[in-house]
Structure formats: structure tokens, C-alpha cells
Amino acid sequence: MVGIVVVSHSRPLAEAAVALACEMVDGDRPPIAVxxxxxxxxxxxxxxxxxxxIGQVDSADGVxxxxxxxxxxxxxxxxxxxxxxxxxxxxRxxxxxxxEGLVSAVVTxxxxxxxxEVEAEAREGLSGKARHGSDWNLPGASPVLMAPATPGQVREFRWPVRxxxxxxxxxxxxxxxxxxGLDAVVELMNASTGRGPVNARSVNKVASLGLRRGDELLARSWGPQADDAVARLEAMAADTFGDRSEFDEPAQQMAEGTGLQVxxxxxxxVDGEVDTSGYEPGPTEAVRLREALGQVADTLQARADESAGxxxxxxxxxxTDPELGPAMRRALTSTRSATEAVRTVFTSVAADFDSLPHPYLRERSQDVRSLSRQVLRALVGQPDGDLEVVDQPHVLVVDELDAATAATLDPALCLGVVTLTGGATGHGVIVATGRGVPVLTGRAExxxxxxxxxxxxxxVSQELWLRPDEATVEQICRTATARADDERRAAEDSHEPxxxxxxxxxxxxxxISSLADAQRAALAGADGAGLVRTELLWGHRADAPAVQSMxxxxxxxGEALGGRTITVRTWDGAADKPLPFLPEPEPELNPFLGERGLRAMRRAPxxxxxxxRGIVLASQRTPVRVMFPMVTEPEEVVWARSVLDEVTSEVGADSVPVGIMVEVPAVALRIAEFAPLVDFVSVGTNDLTQYTCAVDRGNAxxxxxxRAxxxxxxxxIGMTCEGLPGVPVAVCGDLASDTDHTATLVGLGVTELSVxxxxxxxVxxxxxxxxLI
Amino acid sequence: MLTTEKAAAWLDDYARVIHENAAWLTDLDRQIGDADHGSNLERGMTAVEAIPREEYPDAASLLKKAGMTLVSTVGGAAGPLWGTFFLRFAGALDEPGDDATVVAAAMRAGLVGIVQRGKATEGDKTVVDALGPAVRVAEQKASQGASLADTLTAAAEAAAVGRDATIPMVARKGRASYLGDRSAGVQDPGATSITMLVESAARTLA
Structure with missing residues (x-):
């Protein structure tokens, strides 16, 4: 057994702590010295x-x-x-x-x-407590990385997450x-946020580091095969750890259906909770639990070959996380019931994910809750899948849609899914919409x-009807029929001009806010990108992306869109949508009227x-237009163009078409003055509406x-079209996506709609x- | 050559100074720490005084014993830090060179040990702020061929300047760092007592 030494300033304190810990174990206990x-x-x-x-408790098992x-x-x-x-x-x-650490260490x-494992459990003493009090914000699971006894042999690996x-x-x-299989200890940290270190053998722990794109992964390894561990990390990092989700998945999965039907x-x-009220704990809970876990793992293994594998x-x-086993054993010791142990452990792991800052990682807690339900079902002998068999068409209402459930939906019977919680990027939503089943998320009502x-x-409109009356039902049916007809016709011709x-x-x-958007748009028949939101494409990074990577x-x-023109809007950051790498503006009383868009660039030239430079370099390989947001005065465009001209001549590229966003009424009113400065304009109807009507979009x-x-x-919008004869006028705000107004916009002279x-x-x-015309 | 007698005189003189100043050191520690520096160090030096000198054939073995004694009797942070200083100092005494060079090198070894142990750097409001400049000046003097007496006198002056410089500093290590900005305005007790050690050396080792 591993020996334990307790070092304290106070002997009575140490002795009492040892006594407390020994209460937890019957029979053999590890050697402990104070x-x-x-x-x-x-x-x-x-x-x-x-x-x-140390000498008193030392053995080959360590101390x-x-x-x-x-x-x-x-x-x-x-x-x-x-x-x-x-x-x-x-x-160690x-x-x-x-x-807390001593109690866990002695038990383990x-x-x-x-x-x-003993050390990992001892450290868990802190995070277990932290999880209990939800408002105890700890900087990381364990603030100090204790070097091994031979610090000289620690190998380091650093990698900015891509x-x-x-x-x-x-x-x-x-x-x-x-x-x-490597004989080496590997600890990982998020060097950018200080989270960690954690054991690299635990998926839960690695994911809980909250490593976002741009964060630096710091790995430290020691032990006989530390060099091999670092070499493997390097090789895997070169392959972004096998992650090409954004490049492969959505395109495949969106191909099957639009998921837009009414x-x-x-x-x-479906009550998300599995009914375990009839479950009777027996003397062999550990065996039952192990069998249930194995059964679920086998099912998942079989499904791993499916499309959303x-x-x-x-x-x-x-x-199969190695930290799960000890946690289950511990929970089983205190609860003596396999179902209780499963609930306790998975709730706490899900809470770990829920506490992460990034929405995408946070939603991974759905996977954990889904696992919990699968294991509980295996324990009580319910059939697989969250659904009892429903043999007539229905709309599924669930707390959240997990991937396992989404994969078992029969699109012929399950016409749609409404979730009470959960966002739009969960795995379950991806799977369901991929199978052509519409999903509406986050509707607690x-x-x-x-x-x-x-x-x-x-x-599409995100309207939800609960227990509609007859008149409403008729109206819904009309909308549904019309939508179905529209979709069919639209799909037939979507790739035609x-x-x-x-x-x-x-x-x-x-x-477009991501490469996946571009792939989806290409499948949908888009004639290019009327707006690439660079602040969404790259703004979640800690540092501005490198020129070449932009x-x-x-x-x-551009290539995903088949080489059609993409319109790239320069950084559009502001106090209400901050970019981490943009100099923080002075506190503003009214950020919507403050240093937004191009205005902020004057301070960050x-x-x-x-x-x-990144945009101009791209223009040498794919057709690109550049667009400046939040313009008020012609002088601003003159300045922005002068910077662009310098960059273009430095790079030695041909000139790139230049446009501006029309979102400030002053620009529309003086549009003729901008005519010599632009090759095109694009109306941002959301901001133009808020500035024209003096209405804060967020104020219900x-x-x-x-109204747009x-x-x-x-x-x-009409003045803009009239003032710019021969110049393309686009609309890229939400109004462009509203087919009720397509005719109006086209009638006013709009030549491009970006939706x-x-x-x-x-559209x-x-x-x-x-x-109209 | 540092004799056993001189090493013993150093320890005795330092013990006397600590007895005289223990209350003041503890009071400094009360303002920015846990109010035990003077009493801890006094307990340790009292134990050092009790070491039977005749059992140790040379300065190095006596100073090593003093270091181990401090490790086991001081209790607070000064135990491992002062203990490490004496152990490393003693371990470096068999280097070749004149007395000033050897003592400066031994002081350097002691400083390196303290830095490794406490992970402090200059500016953190610790013992290093006094000992660091003292070691640099001692090495410089010794390399210029100064006598041991001149070397240690200059080192003691440098230590005192470094000690005084800790007054406005904000602590970044140890218990005082919990106080943040409120630690400014008080002289660091560790820098104070290590300065006493260098001053004591200047009085006794040459």
C-alpha cells in the first residue's frame, strides 16, 4: 500500500486529521506517519x-x-x-x-x-468541495503543480490549441x-487561464481544462517514457487531435434534410429522468454497476460506426475514463446503491462541464447526462433510447436532446423536437437536424x-404554438403546406440564379461565421458570401490570428463556396461585442453610439x-471583397482605403473591391458623397433600424x-439605391432573410441579398x- | 582558513544579537506576518548555543550541525531557510582560494540554497533582498583582493541597505503576501535578521 505522511505545524491537528481519516476505513489501512x-x-x-x-512508511508502492x-x-x-x-x-x-485530501488518500x-491514483483522489478533495458550493470560484482544480522528485527530468510540451x-x-x-500504455505521468494545464494541472489519462479532466482555440496547452511529463509521451503529443497535435468536426460533419449531416418544415x-x-423507483439495491451492487457500464460501453462502441459515430x-x-471507476467506487461506498452512485457521479461530472466558460464545452454536459440516463436504464432493464416506442406521429418534448436519443428518432414518426433547455449547438441538435427533424431549443414554456x-x-420564425385553437391550427396547416411547397420548389431551383x-x-x-456555414451555404445554393463576420470567425481567440492563417x-x-465571391467585413468589435485582442475602449455610457467597428480601428491601426493584409493575401487565391463596418463620414472611408492601398501595394496584389456597411442614417442621407469611394455597399438593417428608430434592440x-x-x-434603403446608380447595393441584415419583404427590397433597387x-x-x-417590378 | 573557533564565535555572537532583538523581530513579524519570527529564531539559536563545540573538528562540521539544529528547532519558515543557508555555506568551505574568496563563495552557496528553497527573488520583500546585495558586494570585494574583514564589512553595509529597501516594498512571498499592499511600510523581519547574521560575521570571522 502507498504510505502517507502528514506534515503540519501542529501535532494535535495532524493526529486528529489522521484519526478522522482512519474512521473511513475498516480493516487494513495504509501506513501513516505524522x-x-x-x-x-x-x-x-x-x-x-x-x-x-517518510522512512517509516516507505515501501515500493511509494509515499x-x-x-x-x-x-x-x-x-x-x-x-x-x-x-x-x-x-x-x-x-510525491x-x-x-x-x-479532505488525507481522507481521500487514506480511503484510496x-x-x-x-x-x-491516490494522489489524484487526494487532489479531488478540493474540487469535490468546490463543486458543492457553486459560487466558490476556484482558479483551477489544483493551483500548484508539484514537480516530481526529479525535476530535471520533466519534459514540457506547449501547443496553441487550433x-x-x-x-x-x-x-x-x-x-x-x-x-x-506509456509508462509516464502526463499532466496538462491550460497555460492561458491557469486551469489545471490535471491528469492526462482522464478525458473528463482534460476537457474540463476549458482549452479554447488560441489557448496554450501546457503538458508536463516525467517517468521512463516521458520523451515518448511528448513525441506522441506532438504527433497528435499536428493532426489537431483528430478533430476535423467543423470541416466534415455539418456538411454531411445537413445534406439529408432542411429541418425547416413547420x-x-x-x-x-419525456421526463429526462429515468424512473428508478422500483430499483432494489442488493449485495452485489458493484457487480451490477460494472455490468451496466459495460453494456452501455458496448452499445456505444457499436454505434461508433454510424454516421454520427x-x-x-x-x-x-x-x-471508460480512468477517474470514473474510483469515483463510482467511492460513491458506492457511501450510497450503497448503484443507481444513486451513478446519479451522484454523473451529476458532479456534468457540473464540471457546466462551469466552463465556453458555451460549446458547457453543452458537453449533455453528453454526460445522456450517459447517466443510459447507464440508469441499463441498471433498471429499460430498453435503450430515451423513448418508449410511440407508434403515431408526434412532436417530442424533452428537457434537452442528447445525441443518443436524436440518433434513435424515427423521422417518419417524430416530426419535430422541442427542448426546454439547451442551446442550438448540442450534439443532439446536430444529429436531429442532420436527419431532417426540425428542432426548437430552449423553450421552457x-x-x-x-x-x-x-x-x-x-x-424558421421560431414561433411555438401550445394547444392551439382550431383557427390557429388551420393557419398553422396553411403555413406548413405553403412552407413545404416553397421548400420543394426552392430546393429544386436553389442552385439556379x-x-x-x-x-x-x-x-x-x-x-457566414464559420467554415461550416460556408459549406451549408454552398449546399443551399448560395451565390457567394455577402457577409463574412470576422469577429465571429476569429473573435473568440485570445490573440489576433496570424496574417497567413486569416x-x-x-x-x-471561398473554396467551400465553389470560388464564388466572399465579402469580408473587417473587425466589427464594440463594447457590446468585445474582441479580446482589441484595446479596451474607455467605459462608454452608450456603447451603441461609441467606438464600434471602423471607429475602433483608428486606435488599433x-x-x-x-x-x-490577410484579406488581400486571400484575394490572390479566391475572389474577395472587403467591407468596412460602422462608417459615418466619408473621411473615415478615405482613411481606411489609404491603409488598404498601402497593404495592397506592399503585398503586390491587384486592388480589391471596397464597400461599406450602410447602418448609420447619416450615410444613407449623404450617400452620393460616398459614391466615388465605394465599389458596393451593404445595408445592415438591424443597426440601421435601431439608429433610425432610436430603439435598443435588446429592450423588449x-x-x-x-421594425426593420x-x-x-x-x-x-431606397435613398441608398437611388444615390448610387450602377453601384451594387446589398442587404445583409435580418430583413434580407424575411421572404415577406424580398419583393419590396428588390423593388427598391437592392441587387444582392445576404441571408x-x-x-x-x-429567398x-x-x-x-x-x-412588384 | 576559517577556524572552528571563529565559526563558534560567529554563532555565539549571532545568538546574542538574536536574544537582544527577538522581541523586536517578533513585533515586525506581527505587523506583516504571524508574529513568530523572533521567538522562532531565538529558540533555534538557543539550541545552536548548546551544541558541544569540542565534538566538531572543523568549521564546516560545526556549521552543518548548526544548520541541522535550526531545521529541527526553529519551526517556521526560517527553519528550512536558515538551515539551508548554513548547510550550503558549510558545504562550500573546502573550495580553494583566500579567505575572502572562500567566504564570499560560501555566502553565494547559502543564498542559492535559500532562493531554491523559498523561490523568492529580489523585490519580493524577503531575506533575499538583504542577502542578495550582500553576496554581490562580497564577491566583488573578494575579487579585488580585499581582506576578509573589508569584504564582510562591505557586505554587511550592503545587506543593511537592502534591508532598508524592503520598507516600501509589497510582499509577494510568505505569510506577508496575504496582506498585499498593506505589507508596505514595514521592514521585512527576515531581511532584518539575515542582515544581523552578516553583521555578526563581519565582527567575528575576520
Missing amino acids: AAGLDEQTYGTDAAAIAEA LVLMDLGSAIMSAEMALEFIDPEVAERV LTPAPLV AAWGAGLD NPHGLHARPAAVLVAGLA VLAPAVV AIFAAQRALL AADLTNGDLIGFDP AVTVSAVQVLVEAN ADDLVAI ELFRDQL HVASLG DSPAVLAL RPPLVGL KAAVRGAT
Whole structure:
């Protein structure tokens, strides 16, 4: 058994802590020695006494040393210098909290666990407590990385995370699997946020580092095969840990259906909780639990070959996590019931994910809760899948949609899914929409429905109807029929140009925030990108992206769209949508009227210049237009163009078409003055509406006053078209996606509409049907 | 050559100074720490005084014993830090060179040990702020061929200047660092007592 040494300033404190910990174990307990106080009364620590205590409990299994504060650590480090170096090799000093860590260490060591596991459990003492109090914000699971006894042999590996969604569960699973079988300790940290260190053998722990794109992964490894561990990390990092999700998945999965149909059917309300009330714990709970876990793992393994296989493989990796076993054993010791142990452990792991700052990682807690339900079902012998078999068409109402459930939906019967919680990027949503099942997320108001209640929703307008009356039902049916007809027609012609009855071609482009958007838009038939939101494409990074990587990303987007023109908007940061690498503006009383968009670039000219350099480099490989946001005065455009001209001549590229956003009424009113400065303009109807109507978009009390189809806004769009004869005028705000207004916009002279990717076909159809002109 | 007698005189003189100043050191520590520096160090030096000198054939073995004694009797952070200083100092005494060079090198070894142990750098408001300049000046003097007496006198002056410089500093190590900005305005007790050690050496070792 691993030996344990307790170092404290106070001998009574150490002895009482040991007594408390020993309460937890019956029978064999690990050897424990105390090195605390100078004598019974005098506070202090003594390196020589610690060295002696280590000698008392040392064995080939190693020794864990727990310390209280201050000089206890220095004295313990000094003690390592006093003992035989061979013994020191197997002594580990841990930053675990003294009392909680000691309890965990004694219990774990009593099972016969190895030094790594005993130490990991001791450290868990802190995070377990932290999880309990939700408002205790700890900087990381364990603030100090204790070097091994031979610090010279630590190998380091640093890597800026390149994965679009960070090092989430899937790449984390690849990382863990890749290090399997090596005789080396690997600890990982998020060097950018200070989270960690954590054991690299645990998928949960690796994912809980919250490593986002741009964060620096710091790995430290020691042990006989530390070099091999670092070499494997390097190789896996070069392959972004197998993560190409953003590049492969959505395109495949969106191909099957639009998921945009209006649905209406009786509700099937599924309580997310598995009913375990009939479960009777027996004397062999550990065996039952192991069998249930194995059964779920096997099912997931089988599903890993299906189309959304990576998701199930990631769930399987979460399930086979080495930290899960000890946690289950511990929970089983205190609850004595397999179902209770499963609930306790998975709730706490899900809470870890929930506490992460990045929404994408946070939503991985769905995977954990899904696993919990699968294991509970296996324990109580319910069939697989969250659904009882429902043999008539229905709309599923669930707390959240996990991937396992989404994969078992029958699109012929399950017409749609409404979730009470959860965002739009969960695995379950990806799987369901990929299978052509519309999903409406985060609608708590559906909670009071019961089975059989009528429910309908429109995934495009996001309207939700609960128990609609007859008149509403009729209206929903009309909308649904019309939508189905529209979709069918739209899909047939979505890749054809959109030409009005008077033979004017209107380009229907897509608004793009990611490469996946571009792929979706290409499938939907987009004539290019009318707006690439660079602040969404790269703004989640800690540092501004490198010039070359911006160029590469833009070229990838252009290529995904089949080489059609992409319109790249320069950084559009502001107080309400801050960019981490943009100099913080002075506190502003009204950020919407403050240093936004191009205005902010005057204070960060190098950032602006670098982005233009990336855009110009991309223009040499794919057709690109550049667009400046939040322009008010012609002088601003003159300045921005001068920077662009310098960059273009430095790069030696041909000139790039230049446009501005029309979102400030002053620009629309003086549009003729901008005519010589622009090759095109694009109307941002959202901001133009808010500035024209003096309505804060986020304020529900006045929202009704700020309509994008207000005659005032339409008049400004009309003035813009009239003032720029021969110059393309685009609309890229939400108004462009609203097919009720397509004809109006085209009638005013708008020549390009840039819309949400899935709506390209419908908007094209609306253009073809526009009879105003 | 540092004799056992001189080493013993150094320890005795330092013990006397610590007895005289223990209350003041503890009071300094009360303002920015846990109010035990003077009493801890006094307990340690009392134990050092009790070491039977005749059992140790040379200065190095006596100073090593003093270091181990401090490790086991001081209790607070000064135990491992002062203990490390004496152990490393003693371990470096067999280097070749004149007395000033050897003592300067031994002081350097002691400083390196303290830095390794406490992970402090100059400016953190610790013992290093006094000992660092003292070692640099001692090495410089010794390399210029100064006598041991001149070397240690200059080192003691440098230590005192470094000690005084800790007054406005904000502590970044040890218990005082919990106080943040409130630690400014008080002279660091560790820098004070290590300065006493260098001053004591200047009085006794040459």
C-alpha cells in the first residue's frame, strides 16, 4: 500500500486529521506517519522529522506527503534532499488540501490503488468541495503543480490549441487514447487561464481544462517514457487531435434534410429522468454497476460506426475514463446503491462541464447526462433510447436532446423536437437536424404540456404554438403546406440564379461565421458570401490570428463556396461585442453610439492593417471583397482605403473591391458623397433600424417601435439605391432573410441579398416570384 | 582558513544579537506576518548555543550541525531557510582560494540554497533582498583582493541597505503576501535578521 505522511505545524491537528481519516476505513489501512509540530505544544515543521516519517512508511508502492501551509512545504522539499535519492523517486508531495485530501488518500490507498491514483483522489478533495458550493470560484482544480522528485527530468510540451471548438470531449478522447500504455505521468494545464494541472489519462479532466482555440496547452511529463509521451503529443497535435468536426460533419449531416418544415402533432413529453423507483439495491451492487457500464460501453462502441459515430465514440471515452471507476467506487461506498452512485457521479461530472466558460464545452454536459440516463436504464432493464416506442406521429418534448436519443428518432414518426433547455449547438441538435427533424431549443414554456397535447412550431420564425385553437391550427396547416411547397420548389431551383420576372438577377448570398456555414451555404445554393463576420470567425481567440492563417481560413471559405465571391467585413468589435485582442475602449455610457467597428480601428491601426493584409493575401487565391463596418463620414472611408492601398501595394496584389456597411442614417442621407469611394455597399438593417428608430434592440419594452420594415428604414434603403446608380447595393441584415419583404427590397433597387445559409433557396424563390417590378 | 573557533564565535555572537532583538523581530513579524519570527529564531539559536563545540573538528562540521539544529528547532519558515543557508555555506568551505574568496563563495552557496528553497527573488520583500546585495558586494570585494574583514564589512553595509529597501516594498512571498499592499511600510523581519547574521560575521570571522 502507498504510505502517507502528514506534515503540519501542529501535532494535535495532524493526529486528529489522521484519526478522522482512519474512521473511513475498516480493516487494513495504509501506513501513516505524522511529522508535525516541534513537540506536542510548539507549532513548527522539521525537515529531519519529515525525512524520518517518510522512512517509516516507505515501501515500493511509494509515499504521498500531505502538508499544511507555508514552511511545511519548504520543510517537506528539504526532507527529500535528506533521504536516499532512490526513495525520493517514489515520494510525491501533493498540493491536496490536508484534511479532505488525507481522507481521500487514506480511503484510496486502503483499496490498494497506486500512487498516481491516490494522489489524484487526494487532489479531488478540493474540487469535490468546490463543486458543492457553486459560487466558490476556484482558479483551477489544483493551483500548484508539484514537480516530481526529479525535476530535471520533466519534459514540457506547449501547443496553441487550433481546434475550432477547442479541446472538447472528442479531441480530448483522442489525446487520452494516444497516451495509453506509456509508462509516464502526463499532466496538462491550460497555460492561458491557469486551469489545471490535471491528469492526462482522464478525458473528463482534460476537457474540463476549458482549452479554447488560441489557448496554450501546457503538458508536463516525467517517468521512463516521458520523451515518448511528448513525441506522441506532438504527433497528435499536428493532426489537431483528430478533430476535423467543423470541416466534415455539418456538411454531411445537413445534406439529408432542411429541418425547416413547420410541424404540428400531439406532444410526447419525456421526463429526462429515468424512473428508478422500483430499483432494489442488493449485495452485489458493484457487480451490477460494472455490468451496466459495460453494456452501455458496448452499445456505444457499436454505434461508433454510424454516421454520427464520433459523438458516440466520445461518449464511450467519457464512460471508460480512468477517474470514473474510483469515483463510482467511492460513491458506492457511501450510497450503497448503484443507481444513486451513478446519479451522484454523473451529476458532479456534468457540473464540471457546466462551469466552463465556453458555451460549446458547457453543452458537453449533455453528453454526460445522456450517459447517466443510459447507464440508469441499463441498471433498471429499460430498453435503450430515451423513448418508449410511440407508434403515431408526434412532436417530442424533452428537457434537452442528447445525441443518443436524436440518433434513435424515427423521422417518419417524430416530426419535430422541442427542448426546454439547451442551446442550438448540442450534439443532439446536430444529429436531429442532420436527419431532417426540425428542432426548437430552449423553450421552457413547453414544460407544462402533457402527453397528447397539441403542439406546433415553425423552426424558421421560431414561433411555438401550445394547444392551439382550431383557427390557429388551420393557419398553422396553411403555413406548413405553403412552407413545404416553397421548400420543394426552392430546393429544386436553389442552385439556379435568382432572376426576377423582369429579368434582373439578384444575387442571393449567405452570411457566414464559420467554415461550416460556408459549406451549408454552398449546399443551399448560395451565390457567394455577402457577409463574412470576422469577429465571429476569429473573435473568440485570445490573440489576433496570424496574417497567413486569416488568409488561409478565408480561402477555405471561398473554396467551400465553389470560388464564388466572399465579402469580408473587417473587425466589427464594440463594447457590446468585445474582441479580446482589441484595446479596451474607455467605459462608454452608450456603447451603441461609441467606438464600434471602423471607429475602433483608428486606435488599433496595426490590428487593422494585419487583417487587411490577410484579406488581400486571400484575394490572390479566391475572389474577395472587403467591407468596412460602422462608417459615418466619408473621411473615415478615405482613411481606411489609404491603409488598404498601402497593404495592397506592399503585398503586390491587384486592388480589391471596397464597400461599406450602410447602418448609420447619416450615410444613407449623404450617400452620393460616398459614391466615388465605394465599389458596393451593404445595408445592415438591424443597426440601421435601431439608429433610425432610436430603439435598443435588446429592450423588449420598445422593441415593437423598431421594425426593420418601418417606412423610415425602407426610405433610407431606397435613398441608398437611388444615390448610387450602377453601384451594387446589398442587404445583409435580418430583413434580407424575411421572404415577406424580398419583393419590396428588390423593388427598391437592392441587387444582392445576404441571408442565413439554410434560407438561400427560399429567398431565391421569393426573388423569382417578386412581381412588384 | 576559517577556524572552528571563529565559526563558534560567529554563532555565539549571532545568538546574542538574536536574544537582544527577538522581541523586536517578533513585533515586525506581527505587523506583516504571524508574529513568530523572533521567538522562532531565538529558540533555534538557543539550541545552536548548546551544541558541544569540542565534538566538531572543523568549521564546516560545526556549521552543518548548526544548520541541522535550526531545521529541527526553529519551526517556521526560517527553519528550512536558515538551515539551508548554513548547510550550503558549510558545504562550500573546502573550495580553494583566500579567505575572502572562500567566504564570499560560501555566502553565494547559502543564498542559492535559500532562493531554491523559498523561490523568492529580489523585490519580493524577503531575506533575499538583504542577502542578495550582500553576496554581490562580497564577491566583488573578494575579487579585488580585499581582506576578509573589508569584504564582510562591505557586505554587511550592503545587506543593511537592502534591508532598508524592503520598507516600501509589497510582499509577494510568505505569510506577508496575504496582506498585499498593506505589507508596505514595514521592514521585512527576515531581511532584518539575515542582515544581523552578516553583521555578526563581519565582527567575528575576520
